[in-house]
Amino acid sequence: MSKMIATRDAYGEALVELGAENGNVVVLDADLSGSTKTSGFAKNFPERFFNMGIAEANMIGTAAGLAAAGKVPFASTFAIFAVGRAWEQVRQSVAYPKANVKIVATHSGVTVGEDGGSHQSVEDIAIMRAVPNMTVIVPADGVETKLAIRAAAAYNGPVYVRLGRNKVPTLFDEQHDFAIGKGYQLRDGSDLTYVTTGLMTAQAVAAAELLAAQGVSARVVHIATIKPLDEELIIAAARETGAIVTAEEHSIVGGLGGAVSELLCERCPVPVKRVGVQDRFGTSGKAEELVKYFGLTAENLVEAAKEVLAKK
Amino acid sequence: MKDKIAVLQEKARKLRVDIIKTLHRSKSGHTGGSLSVIDMLTVLYYHKMRHDPANPKLPERDRLILSKGHAAPAQYVALADCGYFPKEDLQMLRQLGSHLQGHPDSKGTPGIEVCTGSLGQGLSMAVGMALALALDKSSSRVYAVLGDGELQEGQIWEAAMSAAHYRLDNLCILVDANGLQIDGEVARVMNVEPIADKFRAFGSNVLEIDGHDLGAIMSALDEAETCKGRPTVVVARTVKGKGVSFFENKASYHGVTPSDEELPKALQCLGDTCD
Incomplete structure (x- = not known):
């Protein structure tokens, strides 16, 4: 098993590194620095850390x-507050003037x-997109998170990075050539393509293994940057695999599934199946129970593949 | 001092004329709040602030954020008069292709620091700027101009709390308290008084002045600069539509521009003519 690390932990490490390298990096949090892992930066660079209290808009x-x-x-807090509570501040104060703010x-x-x-x-990708x-940007693992945070810092403009709470398997090594806007083919295949983001990419890799045992060849394309989308990589996959x-780990409305469907409808229509949360709210439970409850496992992806293959 | 005030008074009168002519031409924009705030902007741009129209990004400049962004015409006429951009640009206010957007837009207009217009957001940005300037040990000051109706936005109080928490004495907040908002009297729509007590309770040094008394504005801004360890709020009592008698204290002139018939009368009130 590959090393397990939560993307938020990788973020905390990346911030401390960046803080040492760039004196202009400052960090804000809304009373969740222990959870978002900005606390490491706060400890190392207290004069450049601003706890703003439970006041996300401000x-x-x-x-x-x-x-x-x-x-x-x-600026960090939980996704629901960064995007939900402060959406119009993100729009007016950050995106409209193209302010160099990183919302992680x-x-x-x-x-x-x-x-x-x-x-x-379950709506934040759609809203921010x-x-x-x-x-x-929705990184798949800790390695990619660190690279994404560095890329975000180097890019001049607003960036939203979506991270998770729990430990996830490491898919990439340090040589991963992460770039904003670039997608990654992790496995070649000819019968269909999984186009996935965040922690679902690891599930897609597992699903492709399961399918291979059944004689189905699945390609896996990891989309870390949902906007701007790596359109050519996705269109090539649609053209070459036909499904x-x-x-x-988001609603099927407006997120990666929405972005890919919009693209393919216009430029390369093929059968598409969107796996994600089915336009409903979340619920309490253990994370591993919830991924099953909401149909986000490798087995669910295998079923989805069969469904889409039947339409080819 | 007296001479200085007289010079500024004449400048404010001319800027009011520019506001009226600009809004008459654009047939769209906010007249009342532009006229109530222009005296404060006059003192800031022509007396108090360190700035350079030839170098809008001068690092040592003081910053002005018009959080009540709908009063953009007041800021635009001042910026044009100072030389940030040609005065002819005012003729394109709110027109397609113009950098003079309906509400201030830092992407296109020299001298505009941030994008405002959605009420309640400018003060937070001013807090961020003040924090950055303090980190850099800069002597630059930040001025945030708010409306009184705008104080109904909760974000203002989040920002006021944080400004005091971080002891931002390089931040001065001016409230253009003209007592009116779109739907009528602020006190009737949603009372924000007592404004001064509220800001005091939130940790600010508070001064209350007549917002059309140029000498009082000058003194208040000087006093704000000497106050250490906390931000200063200047609650400026003003008259919406100030200077044009038939616009004064009328909520109905919030977002209405002078008609062809009103233009000569308005200019007459300001001691000017149509030419």
Whole structure:
């Protein structure tokens, strides 16, 4: 088994590294620094860390002001609050002026677990993707998270990075050539393609193994940057394999599945099946129970593949 | 001092004329709140603030954030008069292709620091700027201009709390308290008084002045600069539509521009003519 690390932990490490390298990096949190892992930066660089209290709207606006004065702010809280509570601040104060603000949200999706539906953001990719000027990144593992955080810091403009609470398997090694806007083919295949993001990419790799044992050849394409989308990689996969299964720990409405469907409808129509949360809210439970409950396992992906293959 | 005030008074009068002419031409925009805030903007741009129209990004500049972004015409006429962009640009206010958007847009207009217009957001950005300037040990100051109706937005109080928490004495908040908002009197729509007590309770140094008394504005801004360890809030009591008698204290002129018939009368009130 590969090393297990939560993407939020990788974020915390990346911030401490960045803080040492770049004196303009500042970090804001809304009373969740222990959970979002910005606490490491706070400990190392207390003068550049701003706890804004439980006031997310002001945190995002303050980050925009820091950016306007030349800083590189990272603002963190849970995804539901960063995107939900502060959405119009993200739109008006960050995206509209193209402010150099990095919104790094943790505890996204249903794997938040026991806290339940109030805390499980299943809409944030859709919401952030709809905002002009916004870049949306959903890393698959700890290695990619660190690279994504570095890429976000190097990029001049608004970035939303969606991270998770729980430990996930490591898919990439340090040589991973992460770049904003680039997708990655992790496995070749000819019968269908899994186009996946975040922690679902590991499930797709497992599903492809299961399918191989049944004589089905599945390609796996990991989409870390949902916006801007690596359109050519996805169109090539649709053209060459003729069927697509998308998967995300997010609603099937408006997220990766939505983005891929919009693209393929216009440029390369093939059968598509979207795996994700079926337009409903989350609920309390253990993370491993919830991925089963919401149909986000490798076995679910195998079923989805068979469904889409029947339509080819 | 007296001479200085007289010079500023004449400047404010001319800027009011520019506001009226600009809004008459655009046939769209916010007249009342532009006229109530222009005296404060006049003191800031022509007396108090360190800034350079030839170098809008001068690192040592003081920053002004018009959080009540609908008063953009007031800021635009001042910026144009200072030389940030040609005065002819005012003729394109709110027109397709113009950098002079309906509400301030930092992407296109020299001298505009951030995007405002959605009420309640400018103060948070001012807090962020003040934090950054403090980190850099800069002597630059940040001025945030708010409306009184805007104080109904909860984010203002989140921002006020954080400004005091971080002891931002490089931040000065000016409240253009004209007492009116779109639907009528602020006190009737959703009372925000006592404004001064509220900001005091949130940890700010508070001054209350007549927002059309240029000498009082100058003194308040000087006093704000000497206050250490906390932000200063200047609650400026103003008259919506100030300077044009038939616009004054009328909520109905919030988002209405002078008609062809009103233009000569409005200019007459301001001691000017149509030419």
